[in-house]
Amino acid sequence: MELINSMTNEMQQLNGGKSGHEQLLRGLSGQSCAYCDGTLTREQFQSDEAVVCDECGTPAARIW
């Protein structure tokens, strides 16, 4: 029983981490780029969720 409980806890932590990334992406989206005057927008970057600058294309965050 203890093993099953610890596995369940681990899965919940993984799910929490995913929603944390989602929050991170939402928080970054709409902010100004650190390298130019562009705005960070959510995009697919090499088939991953990412936030990139719409001017210079610099990725500010990416979920691997």
Ligand SMILES: [Zn+2]
């Ligand atoms: Zn930029």
